[in-house]
Amino acid sequence: MRKFLFISLISLILLSLSALGQSKIQITYMRWGDIREIEVERKIVDAFNQSQNKIFVNLESTAWGAYWQQLQNRIAAGNAPDVMLISGAYFIDLASKGVFKDITDWAKKDINFKNYYYNPELCEWDGKIYAMIRDITLGGIMFYNKDIFDKYKIKYPDWSWDWNKWIEAAQKLTIDENKDGTPEIWGTYVPTWGEGGLYPIIWSAGGTVLSKDKKSCTIYSNPKSLEGLKFMYELRYKYKVCPSESFMQGLSDPFMTGNFATTLGISSFIVSYKKLPFRWGIAPIPSGPAGRFMSANQLSLAIYSKSKYPEAAWEFIKFATGPKGQEIMGKEHQAIPALKLKTRVYFDDPNIKSALTIFSLYEKGQLKSLEFTPSWLEWNNMLETTLGYAWQGKVDIEKAAKTAEDRVNKILQEAWKKLEK
Amino acid sequence: MNKTKLEGINNLILILILFGIGVLMLLPFIWMFFTSLKDWGEIFKFPPTLFPSKLRWENYKELFQIAPVIAWLKNSLFLSIVSTIGVLLSSSIVAFAFAMMNFKGKGFWFSILLLTMMVPFHVTMIPQYILFRYLGWINTLKPLWVPTFTGAPYMIFLLRQFYRSVPNSYFESARIDGASFWQIFYRIYVPLSLPVTVTVALLTFINQWNYFLGPLIYLNDINKMTITAGLSFLQGQSFGYWNYIMAGSTIAVLPILLLFLLTQKYIIEGIMLQAGLK
Numbered sequence: 001m002r003k004f005l006f007i008s009l010i011s012l013i014l015l016s017l018s019a020l021g022q023s024k025i026q027i028t029y030m031r032w033g034d035i036r037e038i039e040v041e042r043k044i045v046d047a048f049n050q051s052q053n054k055i056f057v058n059l060e061s062t063a064w065g066a067y068w069q070q071l072q073n074r075i076a077a078g079n080a081p082d083v084m085l086i087s088g089a090y091f092i093d094l095a096s097k098g099v100f101k102d103i104t105d106w107a108k109k110d111i112n113f114k115n116y117y118y119n120p121e122l123c124e125w126d127g128k129i130y131a132m133i134r135d136i137t138l139g140g141i142m143f144y145n146k147d148i149f150d151k152y153k154i155k156y157p158d159w160s161w162d163w164n165k166w167i168e169a170a171q172k173l174t175i176d177e178n179k180d181g182t183p184e185i186w187g188t189y190v191p192t193w194g195e196g197g198l199y200p201i202i203w204s205a206g207g208t209v210l211s212k213d214k215k216s217c218t219i220y221s222n223p224k225s226l227e228g229l230k231f232m233y234e235l236r237y238k239y240k241v242c243p244s245e246s247f248m249q250g251l252s253d254p255f256m257t258g259n260f261a262t263t264l265g266i267s268s269f270i271v272s273y274k275k276l277p278f279r280w281g282i283a284p285i286p287s288g289p290a291g292r293f294m295s296a297n298q299l300s301l302a303i304y305s306k307s308k309y310p311e312a313a314w315e316f317i318k319f320a321t322g323p324k325g326q327e328i329m330g331k332e333h334q335a336i337p338a339l340k341l342k343t344r345v346y347f348d349d350p351n352i353k354s355a356l357t358i359f360s361l362y363e364k365g366q367l368k369s370l371e372f373t374p375s376w377l378e379w380n381n382m383l384e385t386t387l388g389y390a391w392q393g394k395v396d397i398e399k400a401a402k403t404a405e406d407r408v409n410k411i412l413q414e415a416w417k418k419l420e421k
Numbered sequence: 422m423n424k425t426k427l428e429g430i431n432n433l434i435l436i437l438i439l440f441g442i443g444v445l446m447l448l449p450f451i452w453m454f455f456t457s458l459k460d461w462g463e464i465f466k467f468p469p470t471l472f473p474s475k476l477r478w479e480n481y482k483e484l485f486q487i488a489p490v491i492a493w494l495k496n497s498l499f500l501s502i503v504s505t506i507g508v509l510l511s512s513s514i515v516a517f518a519f520a521m522m523n524f525k526g527k528g529f530w531f532s533i534l535l536l537t538m539m540v541p542f543h544v545t546m547i548p549q550y551i552l553f554r555y556l557g558w559i560n561t562l563k564p565l566w567v568p569t570f571t572g573a574p575y576m577i578f579l580l581r582q583f584y585r586s587v588p589n590s591y592f593e594s595a596r597i598d599g600a601s602f603w604q605i606f607y608r609i610y611v612p613l614s615l616p617v618t619v620t621v622a623l624l625t626f627i628n629q630w631n632y633f634l635g636p637l638i639y640l641n642d643i644n645k646m647t648i649t650a651g652l653s654f655l656q657g658q659s660f661g662y663w664n665y666i667m668a669g670s671t672i673a674v675l676p677i678l679l680l681f682l683l684t685q686k687y688i689i690e691g692i693m694l695q696a697g698l699k
Contacts, residue, residue: 030641034657035488038643060560060641063653070638077551079559253660256465272660277462 024056025312030081031059032067036271040334047328048319055312057083075099082307083316086131086300088122088372089380094302095125096374096419101303101310104129110318117338117362121372122300131300132317135335136343138267138367139295140200141358142286146279148173148185148261157262159357161286163204163231166262170241173261187241189254189263190232192391193384195295195370197264202228203368204288209383214373215416217383217408220401228288233390233397245391255280266297270352271333282351284358294358296367298338375415379408450674457481457667464663480668489644490669493651498676500566500647501629507569508576508625509618515572516580517606521592538574542634550638564639565632569625576621583617583694584610620691623684627677648673 031041038061045059060081062070068090074080080099094100107129116133123131144157154169161169170187177184191197194209202209207225208218219225235242248254255263258278264285273280285294301320303313319325326337330345333352336359337343347356361367373379383404390400452471456464457480459473484490518524519531553564587610595605611618636650643654652669655662681688 032658033654034662035643035654037657038654061643061654062637062641063650063656064658065653065656066637070641073547073550073638076547077554079554253465256462256660258462258466268658269660275461277460 024054025309026056026058027082027307027309027312027316028058028060029083029316030061030067030071031085032062032064034063037334040329040332043332044320044325044328047324048316051319051324052315055309055315057316078306080304080306082304082309082313084302084304085134086122086302088297088299088370089377091122091131091300091302092125092372092374092376092419095130098305099302100130101305101307101313102128102130103132103303103314106314107132110314111321115340116321117296117298117340117343119296119298119369121369122298131302132321133338134299134301134321135329135338136362137195137297137299137335138355138358139195139297140197140264140285141267141294141355142262142283143255143265143269143273144262144281144283145255145258145260146281147258154261156281157283157286159284161283163286163288166286167235167239167241170235170261171239174241182247183243184259186243186254186260187262188235189242189248189260190235191264192232192245192388194380195297196266198232198384198387199368199370200264200285200294201232201288203293204228204285204290205231206288206290210371210373210412214371215412217379217405217412219383219408220398220405224290226398226401229387229390229397229401231288236391237393244393245388246393266295267336267355270355274351280351282355282358284361292361292366294361294367295370296362297370299335373412373415374419375411378415379411382407382411453667453670453674456663457671459664461664477664480664481672484665484668484672487665488651488655488669490648490651490672492644493646493648494672496562496645497630497647497649497673500562500632501626503566504569504629505622505625507566508573509622511570511572512576512621513580513611513614513618514606516577517584517602517610519577520581520584521605521610522602534574534577538578546638553639559639560641560645562640562645565629565635569629573625576625579621579694580614580617583614587613616687616690617694619684619687620694623680623688623691626680630673630677 029045031038033041038059041061042059045057049056071080071084075094086094086100111132117136118133123129123133142157142161146156149156152173152175154172157166157169166188172187173185174183174187175185176182190201199209202219202225205224205228207222207228209225210216211218219229236244243254251257253263253265253269253272254260255265255269256272256276258276262283270282284292286292301317303310303317307313321339323339323342326339326342327345329335330337330342331348333346333349336346343359344356347353347359359367370376386404386407387397387400389395390397455471455473458476458478459480460475460477463470463473519527519534549564550559553559556563558564558567591609591613592605595609600608631649632647633649633653636647637653640646640650643651646654648669652666652673655666655669
């Protein structure tokens with residue numbers, strides 16, 4: 001017995017010694033982002049590296065434009081990062097190819113999903129969990145230029161606004177000061193891309209973008225979807241309170257010009273609006289015939305299936321989606337934390353405070369996901385480009401919607417078929 | 422109307438047209454420079470203005486504060502210089518062999534060389550990436566400069582054509598006098614081909630300085646980026662820091678502009694050289 005104790009004591013000492021002598025496990029974490037987003041991410045990674053002494057995370061980063069290409073190369077070469085930031089646009093495509101590690105058991109053991117704004121579309125595939133939810137971006141927020149509203153003595157947009165009130169105010173605020181036929185100040189702008197305006201408008205009209213099983217597109221065949229599209233079209237060509245896309249010439253974010261009384265947009269714009277030379281505010285999207293619907297686009301963190309240290313990677317994901325990591329993210333306004341406990345941190349800024357009530361729509365189901373499918377990016381691009389002909393005034397909206405629906409259906413059919421194989 | 426007067430008018434019209442085209446070419450650069458001096462609000466002014474209402478030189482100072490521009494410039498400079506040396510050394514030797522030496526399968530190997538020029542980068546991108554990963558070169562500058570020491574097909578082609586235009590009697594008399602191939606190469610052909618060598622050097626330097634896709638693929642640490650790739654970090658998913666991007670672009674263009682002014686003569690000669698190739 002004594003001998004046994006002695007041996008176990010010695011081996012215990014040896015073990016702990018070897019653990020001490022061992023250098024830290026190194027893992028890599030890759031994300032896309034602009035210089036500020038990466039700066040905030042560095043803070044999160046540094047906080048993790050300081051918090052414990054077994055794992056060291058290397059932060060790697062690329063610009064948004066290069067991320068997916070680089071990731072694809074690295075997956076092909078078998079050295080994808082241990083932890084990667086994932087958007088819904090790619091989640092199913094990658095998960096179905098076995099790129100991510102199945103973390104169902106760990107997630108069920110370590111995570112209390114009730115504490116999170118959790119969208120399974122970004123984390124689950126085929127009944128298994130492959131990623132952990134990280135943050136939220138709101139879409140369809142109404143930004144308004146207080147200087148313009150004050151100058152023409154119009155009441156700021158609020159929760160009482162519906163589509164009629166919106167048009168009415170926009171008409172009063174579309175102003176052609178020098179009478180040359182082109183307004184200098186525009187009443188409103190609705191982005192023609194899904195997250196920013198297109199989807200929220202279709203939903204608020206009572207329509208749908210995809211069918212329930214997500215296998216076909218319904219922007220034309222569902223008359224209510226078409227109603228939403230018609231509203232967007234009429235803002236441009238009937239009421240003339242929103243410039244046509246050919247007039248916009250690809251201007252990505254018109255609100256910053258200071259010539260727009262209201263625009264719809266997403267919450268990531270807020271960071272860049274802080275430096276604007278005019279006063280501005282945030283309101284919910286005006287409610288449509290079916291009510292008020294906006295988008296909540298989430299990102300998640302996944303582990304590479306061939307990672308050598310999946311446990312260490314999971315430790316980091318737990319930290320990044322835990323209270324500490326989420327607080328840093330929210331405080332620096334990188335994105336809205338998915339951890340409910342820390343969501344408020346994001347809205348502490350007086351300028352953004354009013355968005356908190358908008359965010360409460362999440363619990364009511366009025367903030368919808370972007371309906372992710374395989375090949376999402378492909379059909380989404382097709383939808384936006386085809387409808388674009390209508391926004392430019394080249395074809396009428398019904399025709400554009402019908403063509404778009406046909407084209408999207410073709411892509412969707414193929415994408416699902418490929419997946420079932 | 423006499424002849425000289427008519428010619429004068431013709432010339433005037435020509436000058437005016439060329440001047441117009443010149444201004445058109447310069448416009449993006451002028452736009453870039455003035456945008457780099459605008460403040461945040463003015464960049465997005467609609468309709469856009471060319472001249473900033475107030476010159477904001479702080480953009481440059483702030484750019485250096487928010488981004489590791491100095492590291493980016495250092496990387497770009499290192500890559501461009503080392504690659505230029507690499508391409509010059511390797512390509513001129515290979516070109517000389519193709520031009521002056523007779524060996525078995527010369528025509529075959531030369532067509533293989535030309536064939537590699539036809540394959541677009543996107544086709545070889547992933548296999549190359551896998552190769553460099555096995556060498557452990559990912560996230561280093563090596564994949565971007567080491568290959569230059571194995572020759573650049575287009576430059577080999579360019580040099581070969583020039584070497585072939587040197588009268589054969591030089592080569593023959595040197596041979597008769599007992600010079601080795603190596604001696605003929607660096608005693609006679611290298612000094613004679615100075616204009617084309619400078620052209621190759623300049624083209625390589627400029628290409629490498631402007632190289633965008635490679636750094637984006639192989640590098641994933643913001644401090645290891647080159648200036649052209651690094652600036653893409655100022656362009657986010659939904660908006661760009663345009664005043665800083667333009668300030669960075671202005672800085673990135675300066676070395677090339679300087680190089681051009683210093684070596685204008687050679688560049689123009691080089692263009693004529695390339696145009697003369699069939």
